[in-house]
Amino acid sequence: MQNTDNQTVVICTDLSKTYQQGLIQVHALSNINFEVNKGEFICLSGPSGSGKSTLLNMIGGLDTPSSGKVYIDGEEIDKLNKSELADMRLHKIGFVFQAYNLIPVLTAQENIEMVMQMQGVSKNERHHKSLNILQEVGLGGLENRKPTELSGGQQQRIAVARAIVSRPSLVLADEPTANLDSLTASKLIDLMLQMNELHNTTFIISTHDPMIMQRSKKLVKLHDGKIIDNIIQKNNV
Amino acid sequence: MNTTLNFAWRNIWRHPRRTILTMLAIAFGAALLVFSIGLQLGQYDLMIKGSISIYQGLLQVQKKGYLDEPKIRNDIKDIQNLARTIRDKTGIKSITARANGFALVSSEQRSYGTLITGVEPEYEKLVSSIPGTIKEGRYLLSDDSHEVIIGKSLANNLRIKTGDELTLMGSGRDGSIAATILPVSGIYDSGSKELDRNLIQIPIKTFQEVFSMGNAGHALIFYHDEIKKEHFFRQQLQQLIADNNQLLTLSWDQLQPGIKQAIELDYSSGWFMYLVLVAIITLSILNTFLMSVLERSREFGIMLALGYKPFNIAKLVMLEALILTFFALTLGTLAGLAINVYFAVYGLTFEGMEEIAQMYNMSATLHPQITFESILIGPLVIFIFTILSALYPAMKIRHLQPVEAMRKI
Structure with a gap:
């Protein structure tokens, strides 16, 4: 357990990831040192291959670092076994993916409820919370629609709702606007910022999208697996 | 859901x-x-x-060793009385006594070796389908009538018909010659060529008289069409013969393992x-x-x-x-x-x-x-x-x- 201040949600120390591609070693991340405090809205930017997604995967416990450590709420995730990692993701982290990644056979509401169901939340509470969050993300009345009956923007809103419904410490979003048109993307950013403000949820978003970069509170620039800049932006919202 | x-x-x-x-x-x-x-x-x-149903029954009571060595001396004393007692105690009528021997049977023209069985006609009808397959003539009348029924194939081989006389010659229980002449009262066609060729039946008392058996026989035959109840009936029979440790009960699959x-x-x-x-x-x-x-x-x-x-x-x-x-x-x-x-x-x-x-x-x-x-x-x-x-x-x-x-x- 890392002795952290209560406000620190994520700590990465000397984090490196090296992939073996045939005979070549690819250094996806090199000695990343990085901290995220509660309620921050951070944008990881950089060109393709800069290591944004790899860093998000390390923080989310979806991938293991070659060296270095990741702490979530003071807990070193490298020391957790598969089951404990799953529990950590279930209770502390929400994910938003580039391709929405909703379960096609479930309705909008059921997609939102599935995480709560795994958490053991009662049926009534799940129902109540999912309807509330659908209202918050502006999709009230669409709870019985299947993903195929929703637009890309609506699907991504459902994905955001799924990520934040159980109030995780951290939401990781990997290129959430990449598949959306600019208007829809802008609305989604509004939504995430609104959730950040409203629930004090910490967001780490990887993106190429200048609009998100501009509006984030903190911008971390990556290049060739290294942090090259860490900028706090004041006039973002 | x-x-x-x-x-x-x-x-x-x-x-x-x-x-x-x-x-x-x-x-x-x-x-x-x-x-x-x-x-x-x-x-x-x-x-x-x-x-x-054709002949062997669901269960049989025999003297120990008779199945492996079916000798005429391996007999059960007072067999009809035992059959009667079991019928009375169980209330089941389909139990009959039989005595078995081997004889040379001859018509005017031919002779064949065959199994000869002494039966209780009244009860034999309840345990075997042979009495119901008489194609010519009739089945045996009583326990002591002097007559014989034979299978269709054997009748053909011997070239005899109902009313003709058949000479039986074998060896009695005491080693004496067992011989008699009996009229053929019926010819059966059981459908089993093996039985029709190799088995003849006479009343049990006639058998005991001819083969010097006294009141003995060789097997009690029990028939019931509920094969699944075999175990239950077997236990019942076993209890009723428990005081004679020379006897044992055999099931259909022991009698015909084939x-x-x-x-x-x-x-x-x-x-x-x-x-x-x-x-x-x-x-x-x-x-x-x-x-x-x-x-x-x-x-x-x-x-x-x-x-x-x-x-x-x-x-x-x-x-x-x-x-x-x-x-x-x-x-x-x-x-x-x-x-x-x-x-x-x-x-x-x-x-x-x-x-x-x-x-x-x-x-x-x-x-x-x-x-x-x-x-x-x-x-x-x-x-x-x-x-x-x-x-x-x-x-x-x-x-x-x-x-x-x-x-x-």
Whole structure:
């Protein structure tokens, strides 16, 4: 357990990831040192291959670092076994993916409820919370629609709702606007910022999208697996 | 509906055509097994009933050692009295005494060696079908009438007809010559050429007189058409003869182990064919389940990322397999049962089966057996194999890595 201040949600120390591609070693991340405090809205930017997604995967416990450590709420995730990692993701982290990644056979509401169901939340509470969050993300009345009956923007809103419904410490979003048109993307950013403000949820978003970069509170620039800049932006919202 | 069950149910119907085809494959296999096993068991039932009803009975009481060495001296004293006592105590009438010997039988023109049995005509009718197969003349009248009935084949061989006289010559219990001349009162045609050629019957008292047996005989024959109650009847008989430790009760399969062995051999080879069928069905199901899991790798990756444990996803896949198999097996079992009920009522006749049927004194029309065993054993085997086949793709989920899985299309 890392002795952290209560406000620190994520700590990465000397984090490196090296992939073996045939005979070549690819250094996806090199000695990343990085901290995220509660309620921050951070944008990881950089060109393709800069290591944004790899860093998000390390923080989310979806991938293991070659060296270095990741702490979530003071807990070193490298020391957790598969089951404990799953529990950590279930209770502390929400994910938003580039391709929405909703379960096609479930309705909008059921997609939102599935995480709560795994958490053991009662049926009534799940129902109540999912309807509330659908209202918050502006999709009230669409709870019985299947993903195929929703637009890309609506699907991504459902994905955001799924990520934040159980109030995780951290939401990781990997290129959430990449598949959306600019208007829809802008609305989604509004939504995430609104959730950040409203629930004090910490967001780490990887993106190429200048609009998100501009509006984030903190911008971390990556290049060739290294942090090259860490900028706090004041006039973002 | 429970959320997980609901989720599993919807997953099953992602590809309705594939699901329906898989269910039909399972249902077809189950129906085929239910029908085949029912028919097979029905056939065995007929074989056993044919075998026990024609002559040997369901159970016999004999002196120890008589089965292996059927000597005339291995006898049971006062056998008719014992038969009467058992009939009185059990209230079951289909018990009769018999005495067996061997004799040379001669007509005017020919002689043949044959088994000669002394019977109680009144009770013999209740334990054996031979009295009912008299084609010429009549059956024996009483325990002490002087007459003989013979099989059709033997009558042909001896070239005699009813009313002709037959000379019997054998060896009595005391070693004396057992000889008599008896008129043929009836000729039977049991359908079993072996019996028709080798067995003649005379009244038991006449037998005892001719073969110097006193009041002894060799076997008590017990008949009942409920083969499954054999154990119960055997215990009853065993208790009634308990005070004579020289006697023992033998069941139909001990008396004619050949039939039991033939049934076991046929059942085993039948199951070999069934298992081939089950294996084919299992492989097709395995293919379906495997495809269903592989094409959802990305989705499973997402679920893992969201905090699902591999075990929970494997459980979901197993639940899908269970639901699909349950409905398919229910459908198949009901279809198989319906076919069995139809043929149980109307019977099923195969061309050219008459000779085999005759060999076992069976009807040439088969009626499938409808029991829990015949209905459930086939579907149960398919169920086990299907669930085993679903285990493999479910186990593969345990090795999924979220990042790798999410990259799959």
